[in-house]
Amino acid sequence: MRIIEIEALENGAHRNQAAEAAVGIPEGWAVIPDELELPATFPFVNIIVEEGIVTAMTAGTVPEPEPEPEPEPEGSVWDELAEAIRNGVNDVE
Amino acid sequence: MQDRIANHPNRWVLTPVTGQTNTYDFTRADDPTVTGTPLNKATFLTDDTASAIAALTGTTPDLPTEALTALATVLSGLGASSLVHVETGSYTGTGTAGSGGSGTANSLTFSYKPRLVIIVQAGGSFATSQGDGFMWQNPNTAATNNVVSLNDKMLSWITTSTTTSTSTRAKAQMNTSGQTYYYIALGVE
Numbered sequence: 469m470r471i472i473e474i475e476a477l478e479n480g481a482h483r484n485q486a487a488e489a490a491v492g493i494p495e496g497w498a499v500i501p502d503e504l505e506l507p508a509t510f511p512f513v514n515i516i517v518e519e520g521i522v523t524a525m526t527a528g529t530v531p532e533p534e535p536e537p538e539p540e541p542e543g544s545v546w547d548e549l550a551e552a553i554r555n556g557v558n559d560v561e
Numbered sequence: 562m563q564d565r566i567a568n569h570p571n572r573w574v575l576t577p578v579t580g581q582t583n584t585y586d587f588t589r590a591d592d593p594t595v596t597g598t599p600l601n602k603a604t605f606l607t608d609d610t611a612s613a614i615a616a617l618t619g620t621t622p623d624l625p626t627e628a629l630t631a632l633a634t635v636l637s638g639l640g641a642s643s644l645v646h647v648e649t650g651s652y653t654g655t656g657t658a659g660s661g662g663s664g665t666a667n668s669l670t671f672s673y674k675p676r677l678v679i680i681v682q683a684g685g686s687f688a689t690s691q692g693d694g695f696m697w698q699n700p701n702t703a704a705t706n707n708v709v710s711l712n713d714k715m716l717s718w719i720t721t722s723t724t725t726s727t728s729t730r731a732k733a734q735m736n737t738s739g740q741t742y743y744y745i746a747l748g749v750e
Binding site for chain 2: 471477478479481482483484485486487488489490491492493494497510511530531533534
């Protein structure tokens, strides 16, 4: 059985679980019937729930992936220090 | 047990008992090729078997039916108290994550209270570490980087990572957006 949290997370996704065994439905969650097709955007979906059962599911908006954090330039500080020493700097405020 | 095999099944010799009217001794005359297992107490319920059952139940059975009933009761009790559950399933990552052990958690619900849960990322390598009685798999982050809690039949976990990158924290929390994760859980009742 597949279950889904009714309320979407802040990014529009829904927490979900597909269990081989019948599990208790947590409060605030609903059952997705087997015959309901999951959009390709799952778990970013819009759902309609009636009496604990999802009766409709449409594709939601998948957020743009966040940009990869720029790697810190290795050795730049040491390079700058070496350059400063070569230039005769011996005092830093 | 062995059946009796005879050349003349059910053949008996009747010998009149001297001095008693209409009274005969029966003597088997079936000419057996295989004697077969005798149908007596030792065959159906030996004293040793009765004593062994008595050690389990506290009562010595007199009849085979009493012995079988006692064993059924014992087995039934074992089944109710030592049932091993195995449960599998999956979930799709949402891309969200907590930070520093608080915030948005992941959770899984089971039909029993799990003792051991293994989560594996689809297509990922398998490496496990143990924490708080649960075994976790995350190819990128040790399980100790997640705060795990069990509330009856629901397992929840939140990453302790505090990196500013949400996707990195989600990965650590085994919740990468759109990623399928499989789980197997074991429990004993």
